Each structure stands twice: as structure tokens, then as C-alpha cells.
Amino acid sequence: MNKLSTLLVLLVAPAIGRAQLSGYYNIGGSTPHYAGLGAAFDDLMAQGADGDVTFLVHPGTYVGQASLGAIPGTPGMITVRSSSNNAEDVTFAFDAVFPLPNHIVRLDGTSNVKFEDVTFHALNDSWARCIHLTGNTDDLKLWDCVFIGSTSTNTNSYFERVLVWCNQNELNVADNPDNLQVIGCEFRNGYQAIEIDAEGAFGARAQNMMIAENTMTDQLSTGITVNNGTGEITMNRITTSAGDWFVGIRTSFFDNGSKIHRNTIQAHAVNGGCTGIEVGNTQNTTGNQIHNNMITVGADAGECWGLGVYNLWDMSIIWNSVVVLEGAATSKAFYHLSNFADGQDGVIRNNLFINYADGPALESIQAGNIATEDHNCLFSTGTVLAMTDSVEYADLAAYQAGTGDGASDLELDPAFPFLPDLHLNSCALDGTGEWFPIGLGDIDYEARGNPVCDIGADEYTFTSGTMSTELDLTSDDIPYTLTAPAGSGYDWSQGATTQSIEVSTSGTYSCQFTDVNGCTYTVEWEVEVEIGTAVEEQEPEDMRPWPVPATDRLFMPGIPTGTRYSLLDMDGRALQHGTVVQGRAVDVSGLAPGMHLIILTETGRVLRFIKQ
Incomplete structure (x- = not known):
């Protein structure tokens, strides 16, 4: 190679290496472009984007933090989605121990970003936000994602456990996130599911938000909070008995x-x-x-x-x-x-x-x-x-x-x-x-x-005929009491004549009656009892397994030698059993990537760990 050719290679190679991102890129999988979301976002901020960019995230649990600001270049839509189109297959997780920043993903002035079919799991009990957004983070779309937060009942620093959080009002600048869409997502635990505190000075608003068709379960204080916004909050299902x-x-x-x-x-x-x-x-x-x-x-x-x-x-x-x-x-x-x-x-x-x-x-x-x-x-x-x-x-x-x-x-x-x-x-x-x-x-x-x-x-x-409903129960709910509305003349299909009966098995249970307003009809329950391990995630602070994430070995400090345990996946399937020996690691090399549970047999305590 002559000197001119060498010089051309040296000049061209950096240009190729610094080309703006465009098209599709793999996170994880057999041919990854990036090992995790943080690396992908860092590269996006360093190189910029030309048009739409899609990060296909392959099944697994990715532990770490990621952040975006205003993306250089001429970016189109930046999409992060599960390659399998199943949120349960991809988890972005982080244990944000103070003084680390409290987020899994931080967006500050980033426009046109979409997360679709992925799970965010905040692992810390107290420092447990999933997404933190500020600035002109316009056209953010959270579609069909799962957000899992802390189960702590501590009421101190509650805002640190909001799953999707915007605190633009604290900055006193009206760079509010417009056109926010949170659609079809599932929110589990946490202090609040969504809190959007936009700046409202001189009538400023976060415009045209759509919070729709989400399921919010067991938040400690609030499902949805919006201050200084316009749009619709519709078709959400919010249930809790936790706070x-x-x-x-x-x-x-x-x-x-x-x-x-x-x-x-x-x-x-x-x-x-x-x-x-x-x-x-x-x-x-x-x-x-x-x-x-x-x-x-x-x-x-x-x-x-x-x-x-x-x-x-x-x-x-x-x-x-x-x-x-x-x-x-x-x-x-x-x-x-x-x-x-x-x-x-x-x-x-x-x-x-x-x-x-x-x-x-x-x-x-x-x-x-x-x-x-x-x-x-x-x-x-x-x-x-x-x-x-x-x-x-x-x-x-x-x-x-x-x-x-x-x-x-x-x-x-x-x-x-x-x-x-x-x-x-x-x-x-x-x-x-x-x-x-x-x-x-x-x-x-x-x-x-x-x-x-x-x-x-x-x-x-x-209708004077039959009103039916389906009722799904676990073994923990048994026996369960079915109660007909207030009235008289109760005639149950099982022969009872009382207003309420107890049931313990799957089946169809119906009752004809006349309610307090003189309306006679039949109520019917299709009961399905699921017999299985209703495992509740509850991790004692002094018994947290390490390292996080685990690769091939896992240690369980604070658990006495001789304690028997069972290792389960998140569906409750037992994968292995053993006895703790302090200082000796548990072999987890054969486990699939993702979140797993450890049940301590004697106490019933549940520990969590992530397998990389």
C-alpha cells in the first residue's frame, strides 16, 4: 500500500466509525450491536441519528441505566422494542442505590422516542423510579410496557418511587413534554404509577397527553397524577388495597x-x-x-x-x-x-x-x-x-x-x-x-x-334471566364467599337459601333472587380456582443475594448454614433445591437469563435475583 492509500484509509475510517445511526440495531441476541440499552443510547448521543432508528432488544434481563438528551443530527422516531413483541421477554432493571441517579431511563429534552413491549423493573426498595423525564421530551410513547416498582410501605421520600415521573415544575421552565402517550401498559407496585408535574406559569401546559388502557395494581398512594396538562385520561383500570x-x-x-x-x-x-x-x-x-x-x-x-x-x-x-x-x-x-x-x-x-x-x-x-x-x-x-x-x-x-x-x-x-x-x-x-x-x-x-x-x-x-361473571381465584383465596345482592327469596343452584355461600372449587354457581327493588333474576359466577404457588415478592434488606446480576455463581449472605431453599422462576416453577453453606456459592450457570426467586423453606421468605 502506498502512502496516499494509507492516508485515505486513515481519513475514511473515522468517518465510517462515526456515521450517524439509521435503521435497525440489535441489543443482545446472537449478533448484538450493543450489549445493553446504556451502550446503545451512549452511541446514539455520540454519533447522532439520520432518520428512524430502531433498537431490537432480544430476550433477557439488562441491568444498568440509560439516558438521552437532544439527539444530534436529523433523528426520526427512536424506537426501543422487544424483538419478540412480548414485554415479559425483555427486562431493563437497575438497583439504584443512593447517591446514584434514580432512574432506569432518563430523558431530558429528547423528542420522538417510543418504548414498546419491554419491562422496566426498579430493584431498590427506596430509590425506585423507572423513567424520569424533563424538558421538551415531546412525542414520547410508552406502548404495551410493564413497569414494576418497590413494594415498600415507607412514606418517606415517596416521589423517589414514582414509576413514570416528570418534575418539570421544579425547574420553573415551561419546556413541558407535549404529546405524551402512555397506552396499554401495566404498572405494578410503587408509590405512584404516573406523576406528570408540568410547569404551569402563565397558563403553560403539557399539551395533548393520552393516558389510556393501562392497568395499575397495588400502588401505595396514587394511580395517576397530572398537574398542568391537557388531554385525556381514559379506559384505565386502577386497583389497590396496599396503601x-x-x-x-x-x-x-x-x-x-x-x-x-x-x-x-x-x-x-x-x-x-x-x-x-x-x-x-x-x-x-x-x-x-x-x-x-x-x-x-x-x-x-x-x-x-x-x-x-x-x-x-x-x-x-x-x-x-x-x-x-x-x-x-x-x-x-x-x-x-x-x-x-x-x-x-x-x-x-x-x-x-x-x-x-x-x-x-x-x-x-x-x-x-x-x-x-x-x-x-x-x-x-x-x-x-x-x-x-x-x-x-x-x-x-x-x-x-x-x-x-x-x-x-x-x-x-x-x-x-x-x-x-x-x-x-x-x-x-x-x-x-x-x-x-x-x-x-x-x-x-x-x-x-x-x-x-x-x-x-x-x-x-x-333482564329477568341470568347475569353472569367470571371469577378467577388462587388457592390463597379459598374458601371464598359469594354474595348475592340484598333482597329475598335466595335459591342457589347448590341448594342453599342464604344470601351468601362459601366455595372452594372451580365450577358454576348461580342464585335466583328478588332484589330490594322487586327485580327478580339470576346471578351466576363462573369460578376458576388456580392451584399453584402464589409467590409474593418480598426481599429482606439484609439477605439480598449477590452479585447482581449473577452469571454462574450466586452467594446468599445472612442466611444460616443448613437453611433449605428452593429456586424458582417467576412463574413459580421449581428449578432446583439445596441447602445453604455460608461462603459456598450456588451454581446458577444453567439458569435462563431473567429474574428468579429463592424460597427459604423454613421461613417462607422470598429472595430475588437476576441471572445475566
């Missing part, structure tokens, strides 16, 4: 025609209060809506609010089913808590406000804050049906006479067939609502009657 206090959906300054609709919330708090939806501060904007939500809340002792609102402007609250199952006698199914006259701001129609905890079905501190209240069903098991301006009304007639509201309201117990599910079958309520021009149907997108419709989130036609 001292809980709010399913909480928004403030979520306005300019924003909608909270068709969400299902079933929540119970152990000690403190429990609220289904809390909405405030929509003043000076129009077209705001809360409709077709199913809300069931309860607490061991605390005060519950099914639907709480304050400081509103042009808010339509239509077709919601709201039930307080239990809690303090001060609980309210609907509560307008503004303690000042902030205008006639609420149109409240076609709702079910039901309080089985002896508190009022409806309470408004300032009566004038409700513009219209009519065609609602109010019911309380207590002595006060409604309260406005501190005046208590024992029944519907007294409330109508004292306030002039609710001329077409009803006062009766809907007798829900399958609490906490709020779908209805009532001959007394069928067709008692009045059509209203919002929404495209009920919670299941079934068409509403016009001009006559049903009250509550469920549009239905009463």
Missing part, C-alpha cells in the same frame, strides 16, 4: 377541554382515606368532562370520597357510577369541597352516587357552585342523604324542597349484582336517565338511549 391512603386519579389544572372518562377504579385504604377521582382548578377554560367512570372506594377507618372536585369551570360530570363501600361516616360519594363561591361550575347529571358507609351521597360546601344537579340516583345507608351549605337533608324530598335541585333524582339502592364491579341489572333504574350530548356511549362504548337513557356508567336493558 394507608389512596387516590386513583388526581388532577389540577388539567383543563382546556380535557376529559377523564371510562376509567375503572377499585381501591381500598388500610388506615387513611381513599378517593376515586379528585379534580380541581379548571377555571377560565371550557369543555372539561368527567364521564362514564366506575369508581368503588373503601377504607378500614378513614374518610372516603368517591368523586371529589373543587374550583371548577365549565365541567360536565355525567354518567358516572360512584360507590363508597365502607369507611368513616363522614365519607361522601360526591363531594364539591370548594369552601368559597367559585361560580356555578358543575353540570351534574345521570350519575349514581351511592354511599354504603353511612355518609351523604352528595355534599357541596357551597351550594351555588353546582349549576345543575338532576337525573341522578342518590342513596345512603346513613341518616343524611345530602348536605349543602352545612344543611343536612335526611331524604330526597327534603333535599329537593330545601335546594330546588334534583327534581328528577331518585333515591334507591341500585343493588349491584357483582360488587365491586358496577355494571347493573335493575328494573327500577332502567331508562330513568336523560340523554346528554357528550361521549360516544357508555363505559363499554355501547350506544346511549336518546332521549331516554340509563343512569350511571353502564347502559343496559334489564
Whole structure:
């Protein structure tokens, strides 16, 4: 090779090595371009992008942190997705021990990023965020992902355990993330699932967000929090019984025609209060809506609010089913808590406000804050049906006479067939609502009657036949009590004549009865009992296996010699058994990559570790 050729090679080689990324790249697998997400993102920031870039992540657990800023070049959509299109096959995990940054992925001013079909698992009990975003992180899409957080019940530094977190308001700069989409994801544990705290100075908002069709389970305090945003929160399912206090959906300054609709919330708090939806501060904007939500809340002792609102402007609250199952006698199914006259701001129609905890079905501190209240069903098991301006009304007639509201309201117990599910079958309520021009149907997108419709989130036609539901149980739930609605004349398919029966096996159980409103029909449960190991992830802090991740050897410090153990995969399948010998490693070289469990036989304690 002559000197000129050598010089050309030296000049061209760096240019090839520094070419901007474009097209498809493998993370992991048999022919990887990158060993992990952090390396891929570092290269993307160093080289830039030209057009769309897709990182195909092959099955396995990838331990580490990754971050992106404003990507150099002319990037298109940056996609990170499982090569198998299955979120359970790919896990991004990290044990973010303080003072390390608290995230698995950090996005700061990064536009057009999509995560699809991947799992994020925050391993630390206290320092346990999955995604942290700030700046103009526009057009972020989280589609069909799984987020797993801490199970700690410690209420200190709670914001460190929010699974998807934006704290732009703390920076006092209105570089809010616009067009955020969180769709079809599953959130497990953590203090909160999603908290978007955008900057709101001078009316700034995180625009056009869509939080839809997500499942949120066992968060400690809140499912979704949005401050200073616009968009829709819809078709999410939020369930928990894990916290001292809980709010399913909480928004403030979520306005300019924003909608909270068709969400299902079933929540119970152990000690403190429990609220289904809390909405405030929509003043000076129009077209705001809360409709077709199913809300069931309860607490061991605390005060519950099914639907709480304050400081509103042009808010339509239509077709919601709201039930307080239990809690303090001060609980309210609907509560307008503004303690000042902030205008006639609420149109409240076609709702079910039901309080089985002896508190009022409806309470408004300032009566004038409700513009219209009519065609609602109010019911309380207590002595006060409604309260406005501190005046208590024992029944519907007294409330109508004292306030002039609710001329077409009803006062009766809907007798829900399958609490906490709020779908209805009532001959007394069928067709008692009045059509209203919002929404495209009920919670299941079934068409509403016009001009006559049903009250509550469920549009239905009463049947004197059979109402059926499926019920999946584990061996830990057995025996399980099936309870028919309040009424009389119970005739179970198994021969019982009581309101409730206990079941322990799979099968079909049905009961014909007449409910408290004189409606006769049959309720039926298709029960499936899954016999298996209902393993709960609970890892003592002083017994954490190491190293993390493990390759071929695993040590278990703090566990006495002679302790018997079983090693399982995350589906509960036993892979090997043994006895602990301190200082001697357990051979895990033959295990598949991913999360595994160790059950200590004598105590039942569960330890977790990741196999690389």
C-alpha cells in the first residue's frame, strides 16, 4: 500500500466509525450491536441519528441505566422494542442505590422516542423510579410496557418511587413534554404509577397527553397524577388495597377541554382515606368532562370520597357510577369541597352516587357552585342523604324542597349484582336517565338511549334471566364467599337459601333472587380456582443475594448454614433445591437469563435475583 492509500484509509475510517445511526440495531441476541440499552443510547448521543432508528432488544434481563438528551443530527422516531413483541421477554432493571441517579431511563429534552413491549423493573426498595423525564421530551410513547416498582410501605421520600415521573415544575421552565402517550401498559407496585408535574406559569401546559388502557395494581398512594396538562385520561383500570391512603386519579389544572372518562377504579385504604377521582382548578377554560367512570372506594377507618372536585369551570360530570363501600361516616360519594363561591361550575347529571358507609351521597360546601344537579340516583345507608351549605337533608324530598335541585333524582339502592364491579341489572333504574350530548356511549362504548337513557356508567336493558361473571381465584383465596345482592327469596343452584355461600372449587354457581327493588333474576359466577404457588415478592434488606446480576455463581449472605431453599422462576416453577453453606456459592450457570426467586423453606421468605 502506498502512502496516499494509507492516508485515505486513515481519513475514511473515522468517518465510517462515526456515521450517524439509521435503521435497525440489535441489543443482545446472537449478533448484538450493543450489549445493553446504556451502550446503545451512549452511541446514539455520540454519533447522532439520520432518520428512524430502531433498537431490537432480544430476550433477557439488562441491568444498568440509560439516558438521552437532544439527539444530534436529523433523528426520526427512536424506537426501543422487544424483538419478540412480548414485554415479559425483555427486562431493563437497575438497583439504584443512593447517591446514584434514580432512574432506569432518563430523558431530558429528547423528542420522538417510543418504548414498546419491554419491562422496566426498579430493584431498590427506596430509590425506585423507572423513567424520569424533563424538558421538551415531546412525542414520547410508552406502548404495551410493564413497569414494576418497590413494594415498600415507607412514606418517606415517596416521589423517589414514582414509576413514570416528570418534575418539570421544579425547574420553573415551561419546556413541558407535549404529546405524551402512555397506552396499554401495566404498572405494578410503587408509590405512584404516573406523576406528570408540568410547569404551569402563565397558563403553560403539557399539551395533548393520552393516558389510556393501562392497568395499575397495588400502588401505595396514587394511580395517576397530572398537574398542568391537557388531554385525556381514559379506559384505565386502577386497583389497590396496599396503601394507608389512596387516590386513583388526581388532577389540577388539567383543563382546556380535557376529559377523564371510562376509567375503572377499585381501591381500598388500610388506615387513611381513599378517593376515586379528585379534580380541581379548571377555571377560565371550557369543555372539561368527567364521564362514564366506575369508581368503588373503601377504607378500614378513614374518610372516603368517591368523586371529589373543587374550583371548577365549565365541567360536565355525567354518567358516572360512584360507590363508597365502607369507611368513616363522614365519607361522601360526591363531594364539591370548594369552601368559597367559585361560580356555578358543575353540570351534574345521570350519575349514581351511592354511599354504603353511612355518609351523604352528595355534599357541596357551597351550594351555588353546582349549576345543575338532576337525573341522578342518590342513596345512603346513613341518616343524611345530602348536605349543602352545612344543611343536612335526611331524604330526597327534603333535599329537593330545601335546594330546588334534583327534581328528577331518585333515591334507591341500585343493588349491584357483582360488587365491586358496577355494571347493573335493575328494573327500577332502567331508562330513568336523560340523554346528554357528550361521549360516544357508555363505559363499554355501547350506544346511549336518546332521549331516554340509563343512569350511571353502564347502559343496559334489564333482564329477568341470568347475569353472569367470571371469577378467577388462587388457592390463597379459598374458601371464598359469594354474595348475592340484598333482597329475598335466595335459591342457589347448590341448594342453599342464604344470601351468601362459601366455595372452594372451580365450577358454576348461580342464585335466583328478588332484589330490594322487586327485580327478580339470576346471578351466576363462573369460578376458576388456580392451584399453584402464589409467590409474593418480598426481599429482606439484609439477605439480598449477590452479585447482581449473577452469571454462574450466586452467594446468599445472612442466611444460616443448613437453611433449605428452593429456586424458582417467576412463574413459580421449581428449578432446583439445596441447602445453604455460608461462603459456598450456588451454581446458577444453567439458569435462563431473567429474574428468579429463592424460597427459604423454613421461613417462607422470598429472595430475588437476576441471572445475566
